[in-house]
Amino acid sequence: MKRFLMYIVSFYSTALVAQNNLVLNYSFEIYNKPCNTYGVGGISNGYCDDWSSPDGQSSADYFNSCNSNYPITDVSIPQNGFGYEYTKSGDAYAGFVFGSTNNAREYIQGRLKKTLIKDTTYCISFWLSRADSMQYSINTKNIGIWFIDYKSNSSITPFLTDSLAFIQQKVSFVQDDFYLENDSGWVELKINYKAKGGEKYFIIGNFALQSNVDIIYKPNRKYPYAYYYLDEVSIYRCNDTLPPPVPKDTAYLNLPTAFSPNGDGQNDVFSVLGAKYVQSIELRIYNRWGQEVFYTNQKETGWDGTFKGQPAPTGVYAYTLVATLPNGEVITKKGNVTLKR
Numbered sequence: 001m002k003r004f005l006m007y008i009v010s011f012y013s014t015a016l017v018a019q020n021n022l023v024l025n026y027s028f029e030i031y032n033k034p035c036n037t038y039g040v041g042g043i044s045n046g047y048c049d050d051w052s053s054p055d056g057q058s059s060a061d062y063f064n065s066c067n068s069n070y071p072i073t074d075v076s077i078p079q080n081g082f083g084y085e086y087t088k089s090g091d092a093y094a095g096f097v098f099g100s101t102n103n104a105r106e107y108i109q110g111r112l113k114k115t116l117i118k119d120t121t122y123c124i125s126f127w128l129s130r131a132d133s134m135q136y137s138i139n140t141k142n143i144g145i146w147f148i149d150y151k152s153n154s155s156i157t158p159f160l161t162d163s164l165a166f167i168q169q170k171v172s173f174v175q176d177d178f179y180l181e182n183d184s185g186w187v188e189l190k191i192n193y194k195a196k197g198g199e200k201y202f203i204i205g206n207f208a209l210q211s212n213v214d215i216i217y218k219p220n221r222k223y224p225y226a227y228y229y230l231d232e233v234s235i236y237r238c239n240d241t242l243p244p245p246v247p248k249d250t251a252y253l254n255l256p257t258a259f260s261p262n263g264d265g266q267n268d269v270f271s272v273l274g275a276k277y278v279q280s281i282e283l284r285i286y287n288r289w290g291q292e293v294f295y296t297n298q299k300e301t302g303w304d305g306t307f308k309g310q311p312a313p314t315g316v317y318a319y320t321l322v323a324t325l326p327n328g329e330v331i332t333k334k335g336n337v338t339l340k341r
Contacts, residue, residue, distance in 0.1 A: 020240040022112045022122075023233045024050035028062065028092040035066035040074050040081070043094055043108060050111045051094065054203045056154035057161065058106040060096035063229070078258075082223070083131035084267070086257055088186045088231035095131065098138045098206045099215050099226040107160055107205035109152060110233060116147065118197025123238040124172070126204065127186040128228045132266050136226040137181040139214035144173035144207045145191055147199035164209055171207045178274065179216055180228065185256035185273055192238065202235070220265050253278065253323060253331070258338040261305030270337055271302025272321060278331075282322045285337070288315065305339055314341050 025048065033047035042062025044053035053060055065077040065087070074081025077091070087093050096106040116122060124145055130137055146167060150156075157163070172193045180187060206213065215226050259270045275281055276299060285294040285303055293312060294303040305312050321333040 020236040022114065022116075022235045024111045024113055026233050027088075027090045027231060028064075028094055029090045031062065031064060031092065035064060036069045036073055038062075038073070038075070042075060043096070048092070048094070052109045052151070052153070054107050054109040054152035055157040055160040057159050058096065058108070058205075060094055060106055060108045062092070062094055064092040066091065082227055082229075083133045084258075084260075085129050085131070085229055088127045088129075090231075093229045093231040095227060095229045096205070097225045097227050098143065099213050100136060100224055101215075103161065103210045103213075104225060105161065105206050107203050108230065109201055109203045111151070112200055112202070112235065115149070116195035116197065116199040117237075118195055120195050121238045122193045122195060122235055124191040124193060124235050125188055126233040127188050127231045128180055129186045129231075130180050131227045131229060133222040134227045135218055135221040135224050136215045137179045137218060138206060138226040138228075139179050140174045140176045140189060142173075142206045142208035142212070142214055143189060144171040144205075145193065146171045146203045146207065147193065147195070148201050148203070149198045151201050152203065160203075160205075161210075164207060168207055168209070173207065178277075179214075180226075181216070181218070181273075185254050186231065187254050187273065204230070204233070253321075253333070255319065255321065255333070255335060256337060257335075258340060259305070260340040261311070262341055269302040269304050270319075270339075272299065272323075275299040275323075279324045279326050279328075281324075284320045286318045286320075287312070288317075293317070311341075312339060314339050 028048050030049040031047055032049060038047055040061045041059045042048060043051050043060035048062045061075055063075045063077050063080055067073045067076040070076035070079050078084050078086045094108055096108055097104055099105050172191045174189050174191055253274045255272055256270060259267045261268045272281055281299050282297050284292055287293050293307040316336050316338050318336055323331045
């Protein structure tokens with residue numbers, strides 16, 4: 001009975017958030033182009049309902065698991081032309097460039113179910129995962145959201161970056177300050193916004209002036225960009241739901257959903273992302289029979305996919321993470337990770 005009641009509470013909480021989410025097609029599940037018939041630029045070409053490119057320089061991509069013909073199509077899931085990543089939920093996600101050394105960047109535009117109410121505070125959440133073939137990672141402080149009362153397009157805004165000095169005054173930025181370096185794992189970013197009233201559309205991207213763009217180089221990668229997948233975009237009145245408070249230090253304490261210890265230098269180790277921001281950790285990994293195959297209490301140490309000196313079999317493993325925050329609070333996270341070869 002206790003487990004049943006927990007399931008009901010979890011289902012109700014999830015349904016409540018989805019019901020109050022103002023973002024249309026928030027997880028990119030609704031599309032209008034037959035699978036395996038398109039390539040990159042799916043968002044900008046209008047293949048995903050309610051999502052578009054706000055200017056002439058953006059060409060956001062649309063990925064769906066129904067596109068099974070990789071490498072014929074670069075927009076399949078999990079393997080695609082930019083890396084390897086499963087969805088945060090559902091069957092689809094978007095992807096676009098957040099930065100590079102030559103100021104190349106893109107933006108994505110979404111639509112709301114109804115206009116925002118003046119002086120109301122809205123809670124914004126979206127999930128990003130860095131494509132693992134990219135040479136650069138961006139700092140979260142450069143990422144923001146801009147609400148507008150019209151649908152922007154290339155005829156209205158040929159190059160959004162030309163207006164950044166003006167736009168910055170209207171953008172709500174992520175307040176955290178860390179690099180999105182993860183190669184296989186979704187990280188949630190959160191922003192609060194007090195509405196001016198009448199906003200119907202929003203734009204997500206890197207709104208920093210080029211002189212202030214904070215990116216770091218990752219060697220041995222294919223493309224010279226900071227490219228990220230985007231999933232589960234939520235915007236709702238903060239008073240509509242009352243989720244339990246999450247300590248700031250755990251906002252970026254995440255673990256990958258998969259890794260591939262094959263010695264290619266990409267996703268070879270399963271480790272805690274953001275561990276440097278906590279006081280201590282204990283990470284345990286178990287196989288399908290409940291046998292512990294890995295343990296560490298070192299923040300910078302991860303699992304290389306071996307057990308007793310031998311490569312562990314491919315498959316799904318369970319993990320338990322216990323993290324102690326600087327204030328002494330203890331956080332526990334449980335989940336699964338897929339080992340691939």
